[in-house]
Structure formats: C-alpha cells, structure tokens
Amino acid sequence: MEISKQLAKASESYANNITIRALVNLIPSIGSSIDLIFCEKWNRIVNDRISNFFEFTRQGFEKIDEDKLNTEFLESEDFADVVVNCLTMSAKTRQTEKIKLLSNILKNASTISDFSYDDFDEILNIVDSISVRELVILRELELWETELKRNYLRMLDYSEVRHITVPNTNLGLPIYFSFWDAFFEKTSKKINCSKEDVEYLISLAEQKGLLIKETYDASIYGEGITSARETFQPIMKARLTTLYSKLIKYIGD
Numbered sequence: 001m002e003i004s005k006q007l008a009k010a011s012e013s014y015a016n017n018i019t020i021r022a023l024v025n026l027i028p029s030i031g032s033s034i035d036l037i038f039c040e041k042w043n044r045i046v047n048d049r050i051s052n053f054f055e056f057t058r059q060g061f062e063k064i065d066e067d068k069l070n071t072e073f074l075e076s077e078d079f080a081d082v083v084v085n086c087l088t089m090s091a092k093t094r095q096t097e098k099i100k101l102l103s104n105i106l107k108n109a110s111t112i113s114d115f116s117y118d119d120f121d122e123i124l125n126i127v128d129s130i131s132v133r134e135l136v137i138l139r140e141l142e143l144w145e146t147e148l149k150r151n152y153l154r155m156l157d158y159s160e161v162r163h164i165t166v167p168n169t170n171l172g173l174p175i176y177f178s179f180w181d182a183f184f185e186k187t188s189k190k191i192n193c194s195k196e197d198v199e200y201l202i203s204l205a206e207q208k209g210l211l212i213k214e215t216y217d218a219s220i221y222g223e224g225i226t227s228a229r230e231t232f233q234p235i236m237k238a239r240l241t242t243l244y245s246k247l248i249k250y251i252g253d
Contacts, residue, residue: 046091049090049091049093049094049099050087050090050091052090052096052099053086053087053090053099053102053103056099056100056103056104057103057106057107060103060104060106060107060253061107061110064107064110064111068111069110069111070110070111070112070113070115073109073110073115074110078115078117078120079109079110081117082105082106082109082120083106085124086102086103086105086106086124089102089124089127089128090102090103095132097132098127098132101127101251102127104250104251104252104253105120105123105124105127105250105251108249108250108251108252109250112249119246119250120250122243122246123246123247123250123251126208126210126243126247127247127251129208130205130208130210131201131204133191133193133197133201134201134204134205136187136190136191137187137191137198137201137202137205138205138210138211138240138244140183140186140187140190141183141187141211141238141240142240142244142248144179144183144236145236145239145240148179148218148221148236149221152218152219152221152222152225153222153225155179155218156222156225156232156234158176158179158182158232159174159176159229159232159234160229161174161175161176161182162174162175163175174229174231174232176232177231177232177233178232178233178234178235178236179218179233179234179235179236180235180236180237180238183236184198184199202238206238208243209241209243210240210241210243210244210247211238211239211240211241211244212238212239212241213237213238214237214238214239215235215236215237216235216236216239217234217235218234218235218236219234222234
C-alpha cells in the first residue's frame with residue numbers, strides 16, 4: 001500500500017542521512033539504540049502494526065455478505081481517505097486493541113448506508129485520543145443503562161448486598177447505596193484500578209463529549225417499583241451521549 005511505502009521512505013531518509021546519524025550516535029548511552037530503532041526496528045514495528053490492521057480487516061470483511069457492502073462508497077474518494085487515515089493511525093499506535101477498532105471503522109463505514117465524513121472525522125479524533133480503559137468504562141456504563149431498562153427488578157439485587165457483621169446471620173451493613181455506587185465498585189474491579197481512577201477516566205470521557213454527568217432516577221424503568229431498602233438510591237450520575245452512539249456505530253464489531 002502507498003502509506004506503508006511512505007512510512008518506509010521516511011525511515012530510509014534517516015538511514016541515508018549520514019550527518020544526522022552521526023549526531024544521534026553521539027548521544028551518550030542511548031544514541032546507538034535510537035539509531036537502530038530508526039534504521040531497522042521502526043520499519044519492522046510499523047510493518048507489524050499495518051499487518052495487524054490488514055489482518056483484522058480481512059477477518060472483518062470475511063463476515064460480511066457482499067451484497068451488504070456500499071459499493072458507491074467503496075468507489076468514492078471518501079473511502080480512499082478512510083483507508084489512508086485508518087492506516088496512518090494504526091501505524092502510530094502500539095495498542096492492538098486500537099488497531100482492531102480502526103479496522104472496524106473501515107468495515108462499518110463500508111456497510112452503512114448513511115456514511116458521513118464529518119462523523120467519521122470526529123470519531124477518528126476520539127479513537128486517537130481515547131484510552132482503552134476509558135472505552136471499557138463507557139461500554140460498562142452502556143451495559144448498566146441497558147440492564148436497568150430491561151431488568152430493573154434484577155438490578156435491585158444490588159440494594160440487598162451487605163457486609164455480614166453478625167456470624168451465622170443475614171444481618172450486615174449495606175455495601176452499595178445507589179446504582180452509581182455499585183457501578184463504580186464493579187467497574188474499578190473490572191479494570192483493576194481505584195475508584196479515583198475511574199472518576200478521572202469518566203471526566204476525560206466527559207471532556208470528549210461521550211457522556212454527560214447528570215443524575216437521573218433509574219427507577220423510571222421499574223414502573224413504580226421501589227427498592228426494598230429505603231436508604232438505597234436508584235440513581236445513576238452520568239448518561240451516555242449521542243456522540244457515544246456514533247462512536248459505537250463505527251467501532252462496534
């Protein structure tokens with residue numbers, strides 16, 4: 001592909017520039033390592049990342065019926081831009097998970113009938129800036145929102161979870177005081193970090209416009225059902241936005 005040739009050319013330009021290479025090698029302790037990275041390792045790293053992108057893309061397109069492809073889009077300039085942008089970003093990231101997301105973008109852009117380059121441009125910028133942990137939290141929040149709508153009564157089980165304080169009894173102090181409290185606890189364990197880290201990552205996602213920090217009463221999904229424990233608040237303190245829905249539309253499997 002043209003993009004891989006361009007990336008290789010950049011590394012080749014460095015390799016052929018004797019003056020710059022001499023200066024780099026003069027850097028104490030790390031000069032020779034940097035020289036090796038640009039001359040050999042960088043080409044290999046970039047090629048591996050691009051190979052991963054194409055492999056993920058191949059696997060994704062194998063699952064698509066040919067009649068579901070948007071042939072008009074595939075023959076357009078927009079498609080060429082999508083390919084180049086996804087390849088370029090794949091070459092820049094060391095995270096295999098992100099390379100997979102980028103291949104999903106290409107696949108989904110090729111199958112949806114209402115492709116919007118403006119939406120794609122916004123989504124690509126988000127994928128470039130979002131961390132894998134942020135995305136895990138957002139997907140977890142989506143799962144909670146869905147479960148609250150579908151099975152609110154089962155979700156109320158969180159209101160009954162307690163620390164046992166008296167041996168051989170069911171007595172104990174409640175662990176969770178709201179759905180939001182339970183969400184924080186479960187999510188922090190899922191991504192193996194502190195609640196403070198979850199709060200920070202949620203704030204980052206909010207800055208990207210993927211969620212809004214606003215308290216809403218999830219009990220509306222229970223058609224008047226109230227918690228068995230009066231101290232339990234059936235609330236969530238953030239909701240996903242339409243921009244998040246657009247993101248999932250492009251990066252979803």
